[in-house]
Amino acid sequence: MSSNEPIWYDELPSPVGILRLVADDSGLREIWFENGRHQKAPHSQWRRAAAPFVLVRRQLEEYFAGERQQFELPLHPHGTAFQLKVWWELARIPYGATISYGQLAQRIDQPLAVRAVGAANGRNPLPIVLPCHRVIGSDGSLTGFGGGLPTKRYLLALENGVAHGDLFGSALRTR
Amino acid sequence: MSSNEPIWYDELPSPVGILRLVADDSGLREIWFENGRHQKAPHSQWRRAAAPFVLVRRQLEEYFAGERQQFELPLHPHGTAFQLKVWWELARIPYGATISYGQLAQRIDQPLAVRAVGAANGRNPLPIVLPCHRVIGSDGSLTGFGGGLPTKRYLLALENGVAHGDLFGSALRTR
């Protein structure tokens, strides 16, 4: 049956809404956006606790304050071999940069697996920390984000030092 | 990914061949027949140990010596809800008795789920202890057994006090 190992969760307010954090003893497993796309209820056997998330909380707060460009956290995302390959490649996109899905496909040596990369991106269990928001359409359009396009736009604006007030007024095209 | 909880295994010689025993901390999980149908190699992360199987070993030895008619062991079989229902019902078939797949289906209040019962029976992870060998065709034929029909015949003969020598000469029809 499923694992007996304990799973922890907690919530964290942020400029882009409440974040639900999930972790096990070996690292951070998931981050959900409140009202995000794959929103689901915490599993009944999970336990709420703040202690496992002290590091995560601090680094995310620093990130949103514009004071952190890189995360140093134990991560433990779950997925297929292909998905993990894509997700770890995300971590290598520099802060503030953007690449296209096609380029990302090339970087994992599967230049034709473009749609598959898109699908894997769409299931990134650790948004923000694994910066899937830095991947955009080859024509510069944002095309999609689990936490909603405004959030994607906000994160990119944040990383480019743009003033925060214009959550809905950015110059970045939505399409 | 999967559980971190330790899994133990060991082997036990018996009149019907070597038995592979698998257990976790909450009870016996599996018994395989050497050369049985769903024969598989022990998982690489399992650890071999004798201590968890002291009780199991003694009770099985007593059973094969004809000195035990009922097992008193912590069991922890894994399966679907339906399968567990079938398997626990097996434990209520008296020593030496036989019933048909149809009767077994009735006892779990699903008189039509006869084939499903057959399939569940075929996946009994704890043969001998959960006596699937006591389930036979409605016409008295043995019809099938994970450890081979001769073994099924042997177990039934043992439980009926028949002399052991005739492993292949029993009067019980094979079909």
Place this chain on the structure above:
DNA sequence: ACCAGACTCGCCGTTTTCGGACATCAATGC
């Protein structure tokens, strides 16, 4: 000419769906 959209088609991993096969058995029609 040029450009923005709308449309088509090929690409690929994952998910979903579907169809059989099973350690059955009783009823039916021939």
Place this chain on the structure above:
DNA sequence: GCATTGATGTCCGAAAACGGCGAGTCTGGT
């Protein structure tokens, strides 16, 4: 006798559908 059929849950394989794409074509408006 004997083949057929229907009822049940699960597993397994195959097949199809489905995406946070992208390059190419076509169309219509300037």
